[in-house]
Amino acid sequence: MKIRGIKPMQDTHVNVTPLIDIIMCLIIFFLLVGHIAKAASVKGIKIPSAKNGKDMRDKSDQLIINLVPPIGGYGDNAAPAILIWRNQIPDSQLASYLRKQKSENPKIKVVLRADRSIPYKFVAPVLISCAQAGIASIHFMTRRPG
Amino acid sequence: MPLSTKHKSRGMHGAHHVGPNMTPMVDVVMVILIFFMLGSSFVSPDWYLTNNTPAIKGGLSNVKTNAMPPTRINIKLRVRGTRTIAILPGLQTADLSGELASFLTNKHKALVKGVPVQIFISPSNGVPYKDVITTYSDCIQARFKQVAFRPPPAQ
Numbered sequence: 001m002k003i004r005g006i007k008p009m010q011d012t013h014v015n016v017t018p019l020i021d022i023i024m025c026l027i028i029f030f031l032l033v034g035h036i037a038k039a040a041s042v043k044g045i046k047i048p049s050a051k052n053g054k055d056m057r058d059k060s061d062q063l064i065i066n067l068v069p070p071i072g073g074y075g076d077n078a079a080p081a082i083l084i085w086r087n088q089i090p091d092s093q094l095a096s097y098l099r100k101q102k103s104e105n106p107k108i109k110v111v112l113r114a115d116r117s118i119p120y121k122f123v124a125p126v127l128i129s130c131a132q133a134g135i136a137s138i139h140f141m142t143r144r145p146g
Numbered sequence: 147m148p149l150s151t152k153h154k155s156r157g158m159h160g161a162h163h164v165g166p167n168m169t170p171m172v173d174v175v176m177v178i179l180i181f182f183m184l185g186s187s188f189v190s191p192d193w194y195l196t197n198n199t200p201a202i203k204g205g206l207s208n209v210k211t212n213a214m215p216p217t218r219i220n221i222k223l224r225v226r227g228t229r230t231i232a233i234l235p236g237l238q239t240a241d242l243s244g245e246l247a248s249f250l251t252n253k254h255k256a257l258v259k260g261v262p263v264q265i266f267i268s269p270s271n272g273v274p275y276k277d278v279i280t281t282y283s284d285c286i287q288a289r290f291k292q293v294a295f296r297p298p299p300a301q
Binding site for chain 1 (some may be wrong): 170171172175176178179182183186192193194195196197214223228242243269270271272273274275278279280282283286289298
């Protein structure tokens with residue numbers, strides 16, 4: 001005799017385990033990317049705007065040079081701080097630092113992230129140091145106008 | 147009680163889901179994910195102006211300016227009061243990214259096609275970085291490809 005009642009009932013729930021796995025991976029990815037971006041850039045820099053900038057698709061091998069304006073203005077020979085990965089690099093050592101980075105990674109791309117108000121006399125030494133280190137391309141970080 | 151009904155009720159007891167209820171967790175995780183995705187889209191993407199600087203071995207004295215194209219335009223940037231003015235042959239303007247951009251565009255159109263032109267941007271010490279960038283952006287807008295920055299004049 002066939003008894004209908006003992007037929008095992010199948011679980012009709014959707015299996016959400018793979019969904020949770022993927023979502024967790026995405027969250028960890030966003031957290032890590034945010035953390036890395038925070039470490040590479042420094043707060044307190046107002047980036048200048050430019051109409052003719054472009055996106056940089058390949059962001060590998062970037063070296064971001066942050067030029068942070070002095071807190072009290074430019075009086076009394078105060079100069080902007082040069083920060084790379086949150087480490088302050090003295091002006092006099094920038095060329096040798098870049099040379100070392102270039103020798104370790106010949107594909108290195110320098111991104112200059114300078115405050116809009118910084119006088120050119122503090123920007124020019126950075127450009128000269130890059131040129132002396134043999135870095136043939138500098139990317140000026142800007143923002144879209146508006 | 148009929149036999150068939152008894153068996154049915156036992157079968158239903160066996161089908162209860164015994165694992166943890168994942169629904170609230172999925173809800174929370176989805177909210178976090180949407181927050182991160184929206185947060186990243188609100189951050190304006192980086193926007194770059196790329197410049198090809200000459201690599202110098204042994205300092206500035208080794209820059210070979212004679213290796214650059216003979217047709218050159220020198221854009222001097224000077225500070226007048228609170229404004230930056232651009233000075234170049236045939237134009238003196240404080241309207242960067244306006245008058246300067248259209249002047250450079252017309253200049254580029256007037257040039258013989260295929261003749262390379264070297265632009266020099268020569269800011270003085272006090273010119274703000276944003277004006278240097280605006281001038282450089284104007285040069286790119288006018289389709290000049292070879293743009294170099296001169297060190298500021300010695301004080």
